[in-house]
Amino acid sequence: MESEFIALAAAGKEAEWLRNLLFDIMLWPQPMPSISLYYDSEATLSRAYNKVYNGKSRHISLRHEYVKQLIADGVINIVYVKTNKNLADPLTKGLSRDLVKDTSFGMGLKPLHNKVTNDENRYVGILYKSILVKTVFWVANRLKPINDSSGLLTINRTGNPVLTSLSMGIVWSASLSEEVQQTPVILQLLDSRNLILKGEQDGDSENYFWQSFDYPSDTLLPGMKLGWDLKTGLERRVTSWKSLNDPSPGDLIWKIERQGNHELVMWKGSTKFYRTGPWNGVTFSASSIKPNPIFNSSFVSNEDELYYTYILVDKVVFSRTLVNQTLSLCQRFVWSKATQSWELYTSVPRDQCDTYNLCGAYGICSISKSPVCQCLKGFKPKSEVYVERSQGCVRTKPLNYSRRDGFVKFNDLKLPDSTSSWVSKSMNLNECREKCLDNSSCMAYTNSDIRGEGSGCAMWFGDLIDIRYFQDSGQDLYIRMSASELDLELPLFELATIVSATNNFSINKKLGQGGFGPFYKVNLKLASQKYLFYLVTKFTYMAWQGTLVDGQEIAVKRLSKISEQGLKELKNEVILFSKLQHRNLVKLLGCCIQGEEKLLIYEFMPNKSLDSFIF
Numbered sequence: 001m002e003s004e005f006i007a008l009a010a011a012g013k014e015a016e017w018l019r020n021l022l023f024d025i026m027l028w029p030q031p032m033p034s035i036s037l038y039y040d041s042e043a044t045l046s047r048a049y050n051k052v053y054n055g056k057s058r059h060i061s062l063r064h065e066y067v068k069q070l071i072a073d074g075v076i077n078i079v080y081v082k083t084n085k086n087l088a089d090p091l092t093k094g095l096s097r098d099l100v101k102d103t104s105f106g107m108g109l110k111p112l113h114n115k116v117t118n119d120e121n122r123y124v125g126i127l128y129k130s131i132l133v134k135t136v137f138w139v140a141n142r143l144k145p146i147n148d149s150s151g152l153l154t155i156n157r158t159g160n161p162v163l164t165s166l167s168m169g170i171v172w173s174a175s176l177s178e179e180v181q182q183t184p185v186i187l188q189l190l191d192s193r194n195l196i197l198k199g200e201q202d203g204d205s206e207n208y209f210w211q212s213f214d215y216p217s218d219t220l221l222p223g224m225k226l227g228w229d230l231k232t233g234l235e236r237r238v239t240s241w242k243s244l245n246d247p248s249p250g251d252l253i254w255k256i257e258r259q260g261n262h263e264l265v266m267w268k269g270s271t272k273f274y275r276t277g278p279w280n281g282v283t284f285s286a287s288s289i290k291p292n293p294i295f296n297s298s299f300v301s302n303e304d305e306l307y308y309t310y311i312l313v314d315k316v317v318f319s320r321t322l323v324n325q326t327l328s329l330c331q332r333f334v335w336s337k338a339t340q341s342w343e344l345y346t347s348v349p350r351d352q353c354d355t356y357n358l359c360g361a362y363g364i365c366s367i368s369k370s371p372v373c374q375c376l377k378g379f380k381p382k383s384e385v386y387v388e389r390s391q392g393c394v395r396t397k398p399l400n401y402s403r404r405d406g407f408v409k410f411n412d413l414k415l416p417d418s419t420s421s422w423v424s425k426s427m428n429l430n431e432c433r434e435k436c437l438d439n440s441s442c443m444a445y446t447n448s449d450i451r452g453e454g455s456g457c458a459m460w461f462g463d464l465i466d467i468r469y470f471q472d473s474g475q476d477l478y479i480r481m482s483a484s485e486l487d488l489e490l491p492l493f494e495l496a497t498i499v500s501a502t503n504n505f506s507i508n509k510k511l512g513q514g515g516f517g518p519f520y521k522v523n524l525k526l527a528s529q530k531y532l533f534y535l536v537t538k539f540t541y542m543a544w545q546g547t548l549v550d551g552q553e554i555a556v557k558r559l560s561k562i563s564e565q566g567l568k569e570l571k572n573e574v575i576l577f578s579k580l581q582h583r584n585l586v587k588l589l590g591c592c593i594q595g596e597e598k599l600l601i602y603e604f605m606p607n608k609s610l611d612s613f614i615f
Contacts, residue, residue, distance in 0.1 A: 002060055004044045008078075009063035011037055012070045019075055033120070034074045034149040045078055045152060071166070074149030077122075121145030123247060124153055124163055124172070126195060126212070128318065132340050137193065137219040137320060138212050141172035142247040159185045159209065161197060174210045185209065192223050217247065220254070220310075220321040222295065226264070227256040227307025236307065240325035250325035256308060260421035261448065261458050262301060264308060266323075266330055266348070272356050273328070274349045275466065277415045278458065279308075280475060281449035285415040286354075288473050294334060294345060295319060319345070353468045357417070360392025361463035364413070376467070378408060378481050392465070397482040401440035407433065408481045409491060412474035416444065416464040423448050424457045428550050430589065432457030433478065433491070444479045453549055491590035493601055498556055498592055501547055511555060553604035554589060558597070 015035040039045055048067050070076045124140040141163055150166040156173075159180025163172040174197060184200045195212035198205070213224045216238045220226055228235050240250035251269040256262055261278040277285030279299040294317065295310045312319055318335035320342075329349070333342040348354060352372055353365035359373035360382070366374055375381055375393035382391045399405050427435070429447055436442035441461045448456030464479065478491070502509045547553050592599040 002057065004041050005048075005060055005063060005067075008037070008039065008044060008048065009067050012067050012076050015076050016070060034077045037076055037078050039078055045154065048078055071150055077149055077151050079151070079153060121147055122149075122151055124151070125247075126189065126193060128335075131318070131335060133342065135320075135342070136247070137217065137221060138195070139217050139247040140212075142217060142241075142249065144168070144171045145248075146171055153187075155185060155187060155197075159197070161187055161210070176210055180209050193221055194223070217241070218250075218323050218325075222310055222312045222319060225305075225307035225309050226254070227300075227305070228258065229305060231304050238321075238323045240323040242325060244326065252323050252325050252328060254323045254330055256306060257419070258306065259419055261415075261418035261423050262299075262306060263418050268328065274330075274354055274356055275417065276348075278418050278421070278448075280415075280447075281451040281456075285413075285475050286348075286468070286470070357466045358390065359467070360390045361465050362393040362395075363390075363465075363467070365468040367468075376410065376479065378479075392463070395482070399480060399482055403437050404483045405437065405480050406483055407436075407445070407478040407491070410477050410479060412470050412472065413477050414466070414468045414470055414474055415446065415458075415477060416460055417466045418458075418460070420461045422459045422461070425449070425455070427457035428552075429454060429457070430552065432459065435459065436478075436480070442480065444477055446475060446477050450475060493590050493592045493599070495592055495597055495599075497549075498599055498601070500549075501554060502556055505558065553606075555586075555602045555604045557600040557602065559599070 015037065019035060048064070048071070067076075071078070123142065123145055125136045126138040127134060127136040146163075146165045146168060148165060148167045151163065152165070153161065153163050156162050158176070160176050161174040162170055164170050176197075180197075180199075185197055186200045187195065187197050189195050192213075196208045197210040198208050213221075214229075214234060214236055216224060216226075216236060218238060218241045220238050225236055226238065235255070237253055237255035239254075240252035241247045242250045251267075252273075253267040255265060255267070257265045257275075263278045264276040264284065265272060266274040276287065279285075279301075283297060293313060295312050297308065297310045299308050300306065310321075319333065321330065321332045323330050329347045331347040332345045334345045335341075336343045351367050352358065353367045359365045362376050362379045363373050364376050365372050373390075378396055379393035380396050382394050424432075425448065429445075432445045432447075435457065436445040436459050439459075439461075442459050443462065443464055444460040446458055447454035448458040467477075468474075499505070586605055587603045589601045589603055591601060
C-alpha cells in the first residue's frame with residue numbers, strides 16, 4: 001500500500017503543477033475545477049480521505065498531509081474505479097491505446113456550472129466519451145450535488161455503492177433493500193452503458209444486486225426498460241432535467257400507465273400532457289406502423305413485468321431518447337458521423353392534435369382541417385363557439401343503453417384515452433362486440449392486437465376522449481350508437497373474405513334462394529318453439545353457407561344484381577332486423593357492399609329455420 005500511496009502523492013504533485021501552469025497561461029475557465037485522479041485501491045483512497053494518519057512511517061505521513069491538503073484546496077479529487085478491461089488504474093498500470101480508442105462511454109465526477117445561480121456543482125455521471133459533444137445520459141446524485149471540490153465513490157462494508165464528500169458526508173447511495181450477502185462485489189460499467197453491482201465471481205450472469213438502468217435520469221437508452229417490475233413494485237420512469245445545466249428532476253415525466261389497456265403517457269407536473277395510445281401488438285396506436293430502419297420496439301406485459309423497450313438494428317449506431325424540459329418534448333436522437341452531431345429522428349408531441357384532450361369528449365382532431373377539432377359522425381358540438389370546442393361533442397340521437405344499440409366503425413384513429421378500459425387477449429372481435437353490447441357502460445371496442453387478421457378485445461367505458469385522425473396509420477374503432485344510426489354502423493366485411501369463406505359462392509355451399517313473395521322466413525335459433533318471427537323482404541336473393549378464418553360458420557345472403565331495390569332498401573332491412581331483438585332470432589353479423597355486390601352476413605344455424613319444423 002505504501003508504494004501506491006507514494007504514487008498517489010506523486011500524481012497529485014504533477015496535477016498541482018499542471019493546474020498552476022494552466023492558470024498562469026490562462027487556458028482554463030474560471031473558477032478552475034479540480035483535476036480528477038482515478039484509482040483502483042480502496043484502502044489507499046480511504047487513507048487519503050482520512051483526516052488522521054495512524055501509521056508509523058514518517059515519509060508516508062508527510063505524503064498523507066500533502067495529498068489531504070491538495071484535496072482540501074480543490075486541486076485534486078480522487079475517484080475509485082474497479083480495474084476491469086479499459087477501467088485500469090492510470091497511475092500504476094496504464095491504458096491500452098486500443099482500449100481507450102474503442103471506449104464509447106465513460107463515467108466520473110463532472111462539474112456543471114449553473115448560469116442562473118452561478119454555482120458549480122459536481123455530479124457522478126455517465127456520458128458518451130467518443131463523440132465531440134459532451135452528452136450525459138445518467139446522473140447518480142441529481143437530487144444532491146456536491147458543492148465543493150471533493151468527492152469519492154466507494155463500496156461500503158454492506159456492499160452498497162456510496163458517494164461522499166468531505167463537507168457533506170453521504171450525498172448518494174444505491175440504497176439496496178438489504179445487505180449484499182455475497183462478497184466481494186464489484187461496480188462495473190457494461191458495454192450496454194449500464195452501471196451494475198454484482199458479485200465478483202458472477203461472471204456474465206445478469207443476477208445484479210443493483211443497476212443504473214433501473215433508475216433512469218432524463219434519457220432512455222437502447223435496452224433500458226420503461227415500466228414496472230410487478231414483483232417488487234419498482235417503477236422505471238424517465239424524468240427531465242430541470243434545465244440544461246441542472247440535472248435535478250424537472251416536472252416532465254415519461255412513464256407507463258398501469259390500466260386496462262396500457263400506454264405511455266407524458267405528464268407535465270400533475271397534468272397529463274401527451275399519450276401514445278395503447279400498444280397494438282406492433283406499435284402504439286398513435287405511431288406509424290411502417291418498418292423502422294433504426295430501432296425495433298417491443299412491449300412486454302405479463303404477471304412479472306410491464307415495460308416498453310427498444311433495441312438498435314445496427315449496434316454501431318448511437319441513439320437515445322431524451323425527455324426535454326425546455327422544449328416540453330420527448331425526442332429521439334441519432335448520432336451522425338458525417339456531421340458529428342446529434343440529429344433529431346422524431347419527437348412528440350408532433351403538432352397541435354397531439355395536445356392531450358384538445359377536442360373534448362367524442363371530438364376528433366384532424367390536423368388537415370380547419371378548425372382542427374371536429375365531431376365524430378353521429379355527434380354535434382356541445383358548443384357552437386370554436387374557442388369552446390374543448391367541451392367536446394354530444395350525440396345527435398340518444399342511446400338506448402341496451403342491445404338495441406349498435407356500433408359504427410371508424411377508421412384511421414388514434415384510440416381513445418385508455419384510463420377506463422378493459423382488455424382480453426383470448427376473445428375475438430365478434431365476442432368483443434357482444435360483450436360490449438351487453439354492458440351499457442361500454443362505449444367502444446376493437447381488436448387489442450392488429451397483427452394478422454386481428455385478435456383480442458379492448459373495450460372503453462364512459463366518454464371517449466383524446467381521439468385524433470391518422471391517415472393510413474390509425475386503427476379501427478367501433479363506437480356505440482343508437483339503433484337509428486345502424487345504417488352507418490354495421491360491421492363491414494371485405495368481399496374477398498366472403499368469397500373465400502363460401503369457396504367463391506360454390507354450389508355445394510348454397511343454402512337456397514328466394515324472390516318476390518309476401519314473406520321470406522328468416523333463420524331462427526331452435527332454442528324454443530314458443531316464438532316465431534318473419535321478416536318481410538322484397539329482395540331477390542340467394543343464400544350460401546361459409547366459414548370464416550377464425551372458424552365461425554356464417555350464412556351469407558347475396559342480393560341479386562338484377563333486383564330493382566337498391567342500397568336504401570338494403571339499409572331499411574338492416575334497420576328493421578336490428579329492432580327485432582330476441583333470443584330466438586338469428587344475429588346479423590355484418591354486411592358487404594362492394595361494387596355491384598350487396599351481401600348480408602348472419603350467424604349460421606345448423607338446425608335450419610324453425611318454420612321447417614312447424615309447416
